[in-house]
Amino acid sequence: QQQQQQQQPAYDDPTLEPLQQRFEKMSEQERIRKVDTYARMSDAEVAELPYMPPSVLPLLKQLKRAHNLLACWQPVAALRSDPNLQADLEDTRLRMIIEELQKPGVDISRYRLDSQVQSVLTKVGKLHAILREHGQGLKVALADLRATPYGPNSITETNRQLRNLEERVARARQQVIDHILKGGNHEAEEDTQQQQEQEGVVGVQGDGAGSRNEQGIRGEEAPANSRQQQQQQQQQPAYDDPTLEPLQQRFEKMSEQERIRKVDTYARMSDAEVAELPYMPPSVLPLLKQLKRAHNLLACWQPVAALRSDPNLQADLEDTRLRMIIEELQKPGVDISRYRLDSQVQSVLTKVGKLHAILREHGQGLKVALADLRATPYGPNSITETNRQLRNLEERVARARQQVIDHILKGGNHEAEEDTQQQQEQEGVVGVQGDGAGSRNEQGIRGEEAPANSRQQQQQQQQ
Numbered sequence: 001q002q003q004q005q006q007q008q009p010a011y012d013d014p015t016l017e018p019l020q021q022r023f024e025k026m027s028e029q030e031r032i033r034k035v036d037t038y039a040r041m042s043d044a045e046v047a048e049l050p051y052m053p054p055s056v057l058p059l060l061k062q063l064k065r066a067h068n069l070l071a072c073w074q075p076v077a078a079l080r081s082d083p084n085l086q087a088d089l090e091d092t093r094l095r096m097i098i099e100e101l102q103k104p105g106v107d108i109s110r111y112r113l114d115s116q117v118q119s120v121l122t123k124v125g126k127l128h129a130i131l132r133e134h135g136q137g138l139k140v141a142l143a144d145l146r147a148t149p150y151g152p153n154s155i156t157e158t159n160r161q162l163r164n165l166e167e168r169v170a171r172a173r174q175q176v177i178d179h180i181l182k183g184g185n186h187e188a189e190e191d192t193q194q195q196q197e198q199e200g201v202v203g204v205q206g207d208g209a210g211s212r213n214e215q216g217i218r219g220e221e222a223p224a225n226s227r228q229q230q231q232q233q234q235q236q237p238a239y240d241d242p243t244l245e246p247l248q249q250r251f252e253k254m255s256e257q258e259r260i261r262k263v264d265t266y267a268r269m270s271d272a273e274v275a276e277l278p279y280m281p282p283s284v285l286p287l288l289k290q291l292k293r294a295h296n297l298l299a300c301w302q303p304v305a306a307l308r309s310d311p312n313l314q315a316d317l318e319d320t321r322l323r324m325i326i327e328e329l330q331k332p333g334v335d336i337s338r339y340r341l342d343s344q345v346q347s348v349l350t351k352v353g354k355l356h357a358i359l360r361e362h363g364q365g366l367k368v369a370l371a372d373l374r375a376t377p378y379g380p381n382s383i384t385e386t387n388r389q390l391r392n393l394e395e396r397v398a399r400a401r402q403q404v405i406d407h408i409l410k411g412g413n414h415e416a417e418e419d420t421q422q423q424q425e426q427e428g429v430v431g432v433q434g435d436g437a438g439s440r441n442e443q444g445i446r447g448e449e450a451p452a453n454s455r456q457q458q459q460q461q462q463q
Helices: 002-007 019-024 028-040 043-048 054-080 083-089 092-101 115-134 155-181 187-199 227-235 247-252 256-268 271-276 282-308 311-317 320-329 343-362 383-409 415-427 455-462
Strands: none
Touching (some): 028 256, 083 115, 115 256, 256 282
16 A cells, blocks of 8 residues: 555645545445445536546446435335234225325325324325435335235345345446446446346336336336426526536525435535535535534444344343453454354344444444443433434434535525534534533443544644
């Protein structure tokens, strides 16, 4: 790596560094995260990145399509495997009510006290929200959610289609990475176009997407533009160069869900990448840093909450022998192979390993010991307190996200930024209030405070 760094020229302007050299410096996981981030951005935003080779764009479109199909199929598979929903769908009375409520102009309030109806409406509503976001015209009727013993709607066939889509995402992602590492030549692009024709990118083979059948998902093309969108487009000036359109006008044309997705995409990007976007007002950057911090804390807390609620892990942690083995294996230089046939040890190591991988990516100094994962009847490690902290972090992410959106819609003035800085001081952005982060206690997560500014950060600020 030192030899490679010496051979490669130093770039005073990071936007001049080729994408190939950026990817050569990354680990495999970093490349995957970076490519998935590009796939979540719009085609225009990716094209505006000054280091992005044009030949990568068709591959990113293919990856985005695969991601969207997988995002639609996952909730369908989950609902077909939901025993409560399947029992409800066998109820003729309930099916008739749901079909009636899907008609326009029907008063839904008369069923607000019917818990069975509300449960089905909530699940179907979440599915429709995902389809609006990712479906690109896919429609799912109530009959499509009923699992059958055999055929396209069976659990076996549904899971097979799910695995096919996951493999398709992995293939599309790897094609993008390989293409970038080869320097963006055109050979990979031609191969991808042929593979698109073979696999049928318009619809998932065998899942009913893009076709009409009684058992699969029916795909209908959405109208190109609603009347309201057409009026907005007529009122807005036309920009020959899309990079000249202000971010405020871009956000005014979006729905609320599109704004949320866009802001979350910006928060996943590095500070340098966001700063390179030509339409990004500088005053938005501090708000995006705050949102990124909130996202990272939530990403760390979610697996901790899941492990404290995992009955199998909690039973394993009560086993003194197992705890001693795990603590021994966490010491450097210990031979782990002698426990490779111990399924109980391997199960705990797998779960703890996944948590540590998330902490390395998002933790920013947070440390989690094995004792931190044991749920207690009362106190900071109790399920009640853990879920309360989880809700607090979800609300904090929502507030930070909304601040970014409001600030952009106001044209990037400085008033919202000052309010945010005051709120950061009140909430304590360094650590999560009440969750043990930023403090040391025996039951919560131990968070080691980072120094206010490292020497490198100080040099950057001076420059």
